[in-house]
Amino acid sequence: MALNVKTFKTRSLTAAVFVVVMLTGLLWNQWSFFILFSIIHFGCWTEYQKLIGLIDPDYTTITPFHKYGVKLAGWCIMLYFTSDQFGLFGIPLHEIGWFLGLLCLFILPIVELLFAKEIKPKNIGYSALGLLYISLSWGLMMNLRCSFIPPTKEGVNFSMDTWGKLIPIALIVSIWINDTMAYIVGSLIGKTPFSKISPKKTWEGTIGGAILCVVVIALLGYFTAPANGYRVIHWIAIAAIAAVVGTAGDLLESKLKRVANVKDSGHIMPGHGGFLDRFDSLLLAIPFVWLYIQLALK
Structure with missing residues (x-):
C-alpha cells in the first residue's frame, strides 16, 4: 500500500508540474509557445532515436553528425513554419529556418559521406520518418499558432x-x-x-x-x-x-x-x-x- 501511495504522489506531483509548464508555454506569449515546443521537439527526437536503436541496432551506429544534424534539420522545419511574429535582429525566423534547412540539406550528406564507415539507406529512412512524424507535426503546430x-x-x-x-x-x-x-x-x-x-x-x-x-x-x-x-x-x-x-x-x-x-x-x-x-x-x-x-x- 505504501508503494501505491508513493506512486500516486509521484504521478500527481509530476502531473501538476506538467500542467503548469504546459499552460505557461501555451498562454504566456508566442515566444513561450515556441520555446515549449522546441524543447518537446528535441525531447521527442531523443526518445525516437533511442526506440529506433532498440528496434534496429544498426541505427545506433550513425555518426554524431547524423544523430544531431537531423534534429537540427527538424528544428529548421519548425522555424520555417513560424510567421513574421517571430524575428531575431529584424530577420524573420521562417527565413532563418529556410536558410539553415538548405545548409543542412547540403552539408549533412557530404559529412555523412566523409565520416560514416558505411552509408545505410535504411538509417537515412528512419531519420526521414522522424522528420515527418515529429518535426513536421510540431512545425504545423507552430503554423497553427502563428498564421x-x-x-x-x-x-x-x-x-x-x-x-x-x-x-x-x-x-x-x-x-x-x-x-x-x-x-x-x-x-x-x-x-x-x-x-x-x-x-x-x-x-x-x-x-x-x-x-x-x-x-x-x-x-x-x-x-x-x-x-x-x-x-x-x-x-x-x-x-x-x-x-x-x-x-x-x-x-x-x-x-x-x-x-x-x-x-x-x-x-x-x-x-x-x-x-x-x-x-x-x-x-x-x-x-x-x-x-x-x-x-x-x-
Missing part, C-alpha cells in the same frame, strides 16, 4: 493573440478529454479489447471517450460562439479528428514501444513516461487538424 486567420464577423471580440492560441489549445484539450474519458469509461464498463497492441484499451472506452470529447468541445464551442465567431460544426470536426487520429497516434507509439520491448519511451516525467508517451496522440492529430483548418476555415 491562423480569424473570421470576419461582427461581434467577434477575441484579440489576434488569443486567435493564435485558440486552435492549439482546443486540439490539446480535445486530446486530453479523449484520453481521460476513454480511461474512465473503459475502467467502468470496458469489456471488449480494442487492439492487441494496447491490451488495456477497450472498444467501450475508446468510443465513450470519443463521444464525450466531441460533446464537451461542442458545448464549449457553442457557449463561446459569440466571441470566437465559428460555427459549432467546426469544433465538432476538430474534436472528432483529435479523438480518432489521436487514438491511432497512441497505438502507433505503443507499437514502437512493443517492438523495442520497453514500457515507456523515456523517464523525463516520473510516473508518466517520456515525451513520446505524453504527446503521441497529438503528434499524429496535428497534421490532420491543420489540413482541416486549411480546407474548411481559411
